[in-house]
Amino acid sequence: QVQLVQSGPEVKNLGASVKVSCKASGHPLENYAIHWVRQAPGQGLEWMGWINAANGDTRYSQSLQDRVTFTRDTSANTAYMELSGLRSEDTAVYYCARPEGECSGGVCRMAWYFDLWGRGTLVTVSS
């Protein structure tokens, strides 16, 4: 079964870092891009950026580029999102999502929509 399996909920203190994982099941991670999207409680969806799992190239949203890092471990078929300098407004559900299309080396021929989503990981930033 093709799916994205995310890690469990996290509670972190202000200023700490959090690392969320997204494991691809039923398909090879390295053939795809993985995007990250977050949703604060009661709020809308916010795109965070994406990683080319074939070569590790990344693109970050302008609002988060100073604090977020995407990585991947192709041997573990897993992508990671790390957010540092946590603030109360970072409390949110974090989703990984896969767009249609594939990546090969430095080129991703992908669509800009997401037909496969993880179930989300709740990150709570506590003061």
Added chain:
Amino acid sequence: SYELTQPPSVSVSPGQTAKITCSGDALPNQYAYWYQQKPGQAPILLIYRDSERPSGTPERFSGSTSGTTVTLTISGAQAADEADYYCQSVDSTDTYVVFGGGTKLTVL
């Protein structure tokens, strides 16, 4: 930064037609996509490339476009369609993904 604008809420009676709009300057040149999200769940792709339906999307959901506005139409709305709906696109440089603020659909 680029923005997509949706109405915060739309209400419809069961069996009637609901329309949810999404406006953005780049939409004449970029595809729009629609997602449905129910409480506690991840979003589900509903419409892609303005008007295409993935397998699994009921035929009562349709998408259309006119200039800088795209519209999601739900014909014969059902109670099960109560959810938040998000439009999504990409900026004119094909660099940054953007979501609309979301529309809460109430069927009553």
